[in-house]
Amino acid sequence: MNLFDSPEEAKFRAEAKAWLEQAVPAFHASHVDRSEGAMEERAKAWQRQKFEAGFAGLHIPAAYGGGGLSFVEELIFRHEQAQFDTPRGPFIIGTGMTIPVLLAYADEAAKVSLIPKILSGEEIWCQLFSEPGAGSDLAAIRTRAVRDGDNWCVTGQKVWNTYAHLASRGILLTRTDPTLPKHKGLTFFHVDMKSPGIKVNPIRMVNGVAEFNETFLDEVMVPDTNRLGAEGDGWRVSLTTLKYERFEISEFPGPTTIDAFRLAMKTPTANGSAIDDGLVQERLARWYTESAGIKYMQLRALTVLSRGGEPGPETSVGKLIGARKMQELCAFAMEMQSHSGLIVDATATGFQSGWLWSPGGRVAGGTDEIIRNVIAERVLGLPQDARADTDVPFAQL
Amino acid sequence: LKRHIENRFWRCLRVDFAFTNDHEALRDQTRRFLDDSGGLTQARRVLDGHEAYSAKQWHGLAEMGLLGITLPEAFGGLGISPLFMCVVAEELGRVCAPIPIESSIFFVAETVSRCGSNKQRAKLLPSFADGTNIATWIVGGSRLPTGPHDISLCYGTNGLSGTADVVVDGSTASLGLTLARDSSGRVSTLLVELDSPKVTVTRLVSVDPSRPIARISFENAPFELIGREGDGWDTWTAALDRAAIYTSFTQIGGAQASMEMARDYVLQRTTFGRVLGSYQAVKHRLADIFAKIELARGTSLYAAKLIESHECDLTAAAASARIAASAAYNFAATENIQLHGGIGVTWEAEPNLHYRRARHAALCLGARQWPGRLVRAVAARVAAKELA
Numbered sequence: 001m002n003l004f005d006s007p008e009e010a011k012f013r014a015e016a017k018a019w020l021e022q023a024v025p026a027f028h029a030s031h032v033d034r035s036e037g038a039m040e041e042r043a044k045a046w047q048r049q050k051f052e053a054g055f056a057g058l059h060i061p062a063a064y065g066g067g068g069l070s071f072v073e074e075l076i077f078r079h080e081q082a083q084f085d086t087p088r089g090p091f092i093i094g095t096g097m098t099i100p101v102l103l104a105y106a107d108e109a110a111k112v113s114l115i116p117k118i119l120s121g122e123e124i125w126c127q128l129f130s131e132p133g134a135g136s137d138l139a140a141i142r143t144r145a146v147r148d149g150d151n152w153c154v155t156g157q158k159v160w161n162t163y164a165h166l167a168s169r170g171i172l173l174t175r176t177d178p179t180l181p182k183h184k185g186l187t188f189f190h191v192d193m194k195s196p197g198i199k200v201n202p203i204r205m206v207n208g209v210a211e212f213n214e215t216f217l218d219e220v221m222v223p224d225t226n227r228l229g230a231e232g233d234g235w236r237v238s239l240t241t242l243k244y245e246r247f248e249i250s251e252f253p254g255p256t257t258i259d260a261f262r263l264a265m266k267t268p269t270a271n272g273s274a275i276d277d278g279l280v281q282e283r284l285a286r287w288y289t290e291s292a293g294i295k296y297m298q299l300r301a302l303t304v305l306s307r308g309g310e311p312g313p314e315t316s317v318g319k320l321i322g323a324r325k326m327q328e329l330c331a332f333a334m335e336m337q338s339h340s341g342l343i344v345d346a347t348a349t350g351f352q353s354g355w356l357w358s359p360g361g362r363v364a365g366g367t368d369e370i371i372r373n374v375i376a377e378r379v380l381g382l383p384q385d386a387r388a389d390t391d392v393p394f395a396q397l
Numbered sequence: 398l399k400r401h402i403e404n405r406f407w408r409c410l411r412v413d414f415a416f417t418n419d420h421e422a423l424r425d426q427t428r429r430f431l432d433d434s435g436g437l438t439q440a441r442r443v444l445d446g447h448e449a450y451s452a453k454q455w456h457g458l459a460e461m462g463l464l465g466i467t468l469p470e471a472f473g474g475l476g477i478s479p480l481f482m483c484v485v486a487e488e489l490g491r492v493c494a495p496i497p498i499e500s501s502i503f504f505v506a507e508t509v510s511r512c513g514s515n516k517q518r519a520k521l522l523p524s525f526a527d528g529t530n531i532a533t534w535i536v537g538g539s540r541l542p543t544g545p546h547d548i549s550l551c552y553g554t555n556g557l558s559g560t561a562d563v564v565v566d567g568s569t570a571s572l573g574l575t576l577a578r579d580s581s582g583r584v585s586t587l588l589v590e591l592d593s594p595k596v597t598v599t600r601l602v603s604v605d606p607s608r609p610i611a612r613i614s615f616e617n618a619p620f621e622l623i624g625r626e627g628d629g630w631d632t633w634t635a636a637l638d639r640a641a642i643y644t645s646f647t648q649i650g651g652a653q654a655s656m657e658m659a660r661d662y663v664l665q666r667t668t669f670g671r672v673l674g675s676y677q678a679v680k681h682r683l684a685d686i687f688a689k690i691e692l693a694r695g696t697s698l699y700a701a702k703l704i705e706s707h708e709c710d711l712t713a714a715a716a717s718a719r720i721a722a723s724a725a726y727n728f729a730a731t732e733n734i735q736l737h738g739g740i741g742v743t744w745e746a747e748p749n750l751h752y753r754r755a756r757h758a759a760l761c762l763g764a765r766q767w768p769g770r771l772v773r774a775v776a777a778r779v780a781a782k783e784l785a
Contacts, residue, residue, distance in 0.1 A: 006413070258779060261776055261779050262783075265779065265780070275776050278769070280772075281768045281769050284772050285717075285767070285768035285769075285771040285772055288717060289696055289716075292717045293691070293693070293695040293721055294695070296694075297692070299414040299695075300694075302414070303413060304415070314687075314691065317687070317688045317691045320684075320688055321688055369677075371684070372677075372681040372684035372685070373677070373680060373681075373684075375683075375687050375688070376680035376683055379687060380660050380680075380683055380684070380687060381660070381664075382660070382664070382679075385677065
């Protein structure tokens with residue numbers, strides 16, 4: 001990959017790699033507990049370590065604790081970091097979604113007080129967007145915020161709130177005016193998760209892990225100073241969080257194509273090993289091609305950024321292909337293991353847990369169907385789906 | 398033109414994984430030329446048997462210097478980055494250009510340029526670059542060889558003998574690059590004049606008549622060696638990888654054109670009171686075509702960048718490019734007909750030109766052996782890493 005860096009970028013990549021090579025083993029030596037209970041402390045410690053070394057939020061202005069460089073350096077660092085086993089997850093909402101919104105809409109005092117605490121690993125943030133009745137159709141949310149002097153009184157139910165149980169703060173989308181059409185009456189806030197009236201319940205997923213939550217808000221008082229963007233402008237503000245989301249979700253953690261190669265190489269068959277079997281080869285070749293294609297699509301997007309442009313919605317193709325690939329690859333790997341493929345984590349590679357999680361990949365961050373719609377409408381110029389509710393006051397729906 | 402392109406090209410290297418403005422300028426120039434020369438109607442003319450190949454496109458490209466983009470300047474080429482050839486290839490793919498560029502340029506001229514002696518290069522490359530000499534590659538039998546043990550053409554002191562059942566451009570080429578073995582089993586690549594009385598050429602009927610195919614028999618035909626005797630298999634596989642990479646760009650161009658043709662059609666066709674393109678079943682199909690094309694663009698550009706940086710081990714990258722590009726073009730061309738409905742199945746309508754060409758492109762350098770080539774190349778790397 002270094003092949004395509006400019007000399008300065010190659011130099012930066014080498015620095016990042018050199019730091020990771022000494023920092024990651026040191027981190028593992030001092031954080032041996034990998035249980036779910038230790039996860040928060042591990043994630044915070046790793047974030048703090050990056051912050052102290054100057055590698056946290058490389059594209060964030062130095063005044064807010066970042067590196068003051070461009071997003072190109074940030075992506076180079078992420079790419080190098082992805083080659084190592086490091087804690088990931090709890091800071092994605094904070095660094096990937098919250099900071100861009102704060103930079104665009106918060107006042108100076110809020111930026112100075114909030115952003116450095118994310119980058120330094122002090123505060124985990126969560127996202128309070130989706131609701132039981134508003135997933136892909138996010139603008140259908142019902143959580144109400146009613147003005148009460150200098151505060152807003154918020155009541156409603158949110159769902160799929162990743163790491164909300166660990167979060168100090170959250171970004172929150174509410175409805176402030178139900179007499180307007182659904183996209184127009186929304187307002188965006190940030191909220192202290194310790195506020196009275198907030199209750200977070202874990203949701204256990206198919207793979208047994210409970211990183212998601214449902215969050216109940218019962219007359220939670222949110223100061224008006226926590227509002228981001230104008231009253232009624234919440235939809236536009238929420239789109240800011242999605243700007244960099246495409247770079248966050250396009251490669252899933254889990255078994256890789258090379259893991260499937262390794263398995264095939266050591267799986268015996270009647271006349272040799274699975275790696276020589278035509279059907280296995282066809283599958284491996286397809287997944288290798290897809291992995292490579294996704295990687296180079298990201299590199300092309302990076303080039304667009306590097307040339308001063310902004311990658312468009314076509315970048316989401318990576319997630320569309322990557323999520324399905326993960327599902328198929330894990331299922332096929334389990335078949336290669338014969339009936340012992342039924343045993344959870346028969347190998348350290350985790351094809352079983354990958355398979356159990358993989359349906360989530362096709363839903364999270366835009367379902368396959370939504371992504372296809374986005375590509376068809378915004379890239380290929382096909383008509384938008386018929387929408388019966390866009391111009392109707394929300395209260396009348 | 399050449400100096401200008403080169404200077405600007407080397408100056409604009411940043412994270413540089415995309416075509417640059419200079420590449421895009423050449424793309425525009427090529428597209429204008431192809432549109433002026435009649436676009437898809439040239440493929441139609443050849444399909445209908447009016448010509449064996451489009452002389453207008455072939456000689457026009459030669460005049461613009463585009464056949465010799467990657468060939469050395471000293472031998473009549475431009476000697477500039479292979480990425481320029483890739484954008485030209487993509488444009489040719491868009492209009493199913495019925496010309497022997499894969500055979501003559503991507504395969505044979507590239508091989509002569511890399512492996513030929515200076516004398517051979519001086520003699521042949523200028524005639525490839527100016528389009529006066531058309532060449533093709535030839536293997537014996539009816540299947541592509543699976544290994545150096547699987548070569549059926551034989552050469553010796555008497556000349557070259559045997560039959561090649563399928564030779565793309567065999568009826569239009571005057572020169573062949575063949576893969577043959579001698580009595581001791583040594584495999585070599587040889588150049589053979591096809592106008593010789595010792596060579597019999599029989600035209601065959603292909604599913605894509607816009608690209609002629611012939612059977613060629615040799616009976617003690619005279620030949621000369623290209624590269625060292627015994628190096629034939631390596632020369633051949635290296636040539637195959639490079640030709641597959643360039644061809645993947647013609648496939649991408651064809652896939653993109655098929656997708657655009659389908660998109661334009663579903664935007665104007667109405668059923669049940671609404672535009673066909675407003676149905677999700679149709680929108681999602683087009684999105685899937687787009688996704689496959691994007692994959693192919695990524696893998697092919699990476700492979701082309703490896704050629705540009707003089708990387709030798711191209712097999713895994715070439716195989717990924719070929720697998721992705723074949724999948725994209727086959728899918729796009731097939732679904733383009735489906736989205737056109739009945740009219741798409743007619744001879745007169747345009748979709749069948751791409752449907753045929755997608756098959757031609759997927760088969761002419763072999764189809765089924767590529768997953769195996771890819772897997773063996775990657776598995777060898779994985780094994781080496783595990784040992785280390």
